[in-house]
Amino acid sequence: GDSVTQMEGPVTLSEEAFLTINCTYTATGYPSLFWYVQYPGEGLQLLLKATKADDKGSNKGFEATYRKETTSFHLEKGSVQVSDSAVYFCALSDYGGSNYKLTFGKGTLLTVNP
Amino acid sequence: NAGVTQTPKFQVLKTGQSMTLQCAQDMNHNSMYWYRQDPGMGLRLIYYSASEGTTDKGEVPNGYNVSRLNKREFSLRLESAAPSQTSVYFCASSDRGRGYTFGSGTRLTVV
Numbered sequence: 001g002d003s004v005t006q007m008e009g010p011v012t013l014s015e016e017a018f019l020t021i022n023c024t025y026t027a028t029g030y031p032s033l034f035w036y037v038q039y040p041g042e043g044l045q046l047l048l049k050a051t052k053a054d055d056k057g058s059n060k061g062f063e064a065t066y067r068k069e070t071t072s073f074h075l076e077k078g079s080v081q082v083s084d085s086a087v088y089f090c091a092l093s094d095y096g097g098s099n100y101k102l103t104f105g106k107g108t109l110l111t112v113n114p
Numbered sequence: 115n116a117g118v119t120q121t122p123k124f125q126v127l128k129t130g131q132s133m134t135l136q137c138a139q140d141m142n143h144n145s146m147y148w149y150r151q152d153p154g155m156g157l158r159l160i161y162y163s164a165s166e167g168t169t170d171k172g173e174v175p176n177g178y179n180v181s182r183l184n185k186r187e188f189s190l191r192l193e194s195a196a197p198s199q200t201s202v203y204f205c206a207s208s209d210r211g212r213g214y215t216f217g218s219g220t221r222l223t224v225v
Binding site for chain 2: 032034042043044046049051089093094095098099100101102103104105106107
C-alpha cells in the first residue's frame with residue numbers, strides 16, 4: 001500500500017536558518033504530493049502541492065520538488081522565521097480501489113528560536 | 115466562507131457512552147473522509163466515502179461507524195466510547211484527489 005516517510009523531529013533552528021524536512025514516499029500509481037502545516041491548536045492548512053514529476057510547489061517561501069526518480073518531496077525554506085514554528089506533514093494522494101485517498105507521514109515538529 | 119464544518123469542537127465522554135461527530139461541506143465534493151490524529155502517529159484514515167451512499171473502511175475503522183447522509187454530510191459515530199478513542203478527529207472533503215479541505219477538528223476525550 002501507499003506510505004509516506006518523513007524526517008522525524010523535533011527540529012529546532014535559529015531564526016534565518018535554512019530548513020530541510022525530508023519526505024519519501026511509496027505509491028502504486030502516480031500520486032499527487034502535498035505538504036500541510038498545523039500551527040499549535042489549529043487544524044491543517046495546505047502549504048503547497050505538486051501533481052506530477054518535476055513540478056515544484058511553492059508558498060510563503062517554502063518549496064518542494066516532486067522527484068519521481070528518488071520518490072521524494074523534500075520541503076525547504078531559505079530563511080525560517082519564529083512564525084514558522086509548527087508541525088509539518090508530508091502527504092500523498094493516490095487512487096486505489098474505489099477512491100482517492102490521502103496518506104500522511106507522521107509529522108515533523110519545527111521550533112524556530114529568535 | 116466555503117469549507118468543511120465540524121461539530122462539536124470539544125467533547126468529553128465517559129467510557130461506554132455514544133456520540134456522533136457531524137461534518138458538512140459546501141464545495142460540492144464527491145469524496146469525504148474521517149481521520150484521527152494522535153501524537154507521533156500523524157493522521158490515520160478511519161473511513162471514507164467516494165460518493166453519496168457509499169462508504170469504505172480506512173486504516174483504523176474498529177469502534178466506529180459512518181453515514182453518508184447526502185452529498186454534503188458525512189457523520190462519524192462512536193457506539194461505545196473507549197479511552198483509546200481519545201484523539202483529535204478531522205473531517206475532509208476532496209475534489210477527485212486534486213485538493214483536500216479539512217475541518218477545524220473535534221477534540222474528544224474519553225474518561
